[in-house]
Amino acid sequence: MSFGATLVAIVAILAWASLRHRRLSARDSVMMPAQPADNTALVREVAALRARVEVLERILTDQRGSVDLAREIESLRER
Numbered sequence: 738m739s740f741g742a743t744l745v746a747i748v749a750i751l752a753w754a755s756l757r758h759r760r761l762s763a764r765d766s767v768m769m770p771a772q773p774a775d776n777t778a779l780v781r782e783v784a785a786l787r788a789r790v791e792v793l794e795r796i797l798t799d800q801r802g803s804v805d806l807a808r809e810i811e812s813l814r815e816r
Contacts, residue, residue: 789813 738746796809 792809792813796806799805
């Protein structure tokens with residue numbers, strides 16, 4: 738093998754190894770589960786958002802006066 742062919746072979750092997758490493762690390766990062774602390778924070782945030790949606794649904798569907806509506810909006814701002 739000549740020096741040029743050897744050099745091309747080495748560069749091709751390094752490029753292939755680099756692409757394979759990137760592909761495997763990208764797949765691993767997608768497959769990694771969230772940390773338990775992240776899960777706890779997400780569960781709390783989802784619960785808070787559900788409570789707010791319930792209040793908004795109640796505001797929209799109830800047939801109460803504007804005073805009650807203003808009170809509900811203020812209670813949402815306080816949270």
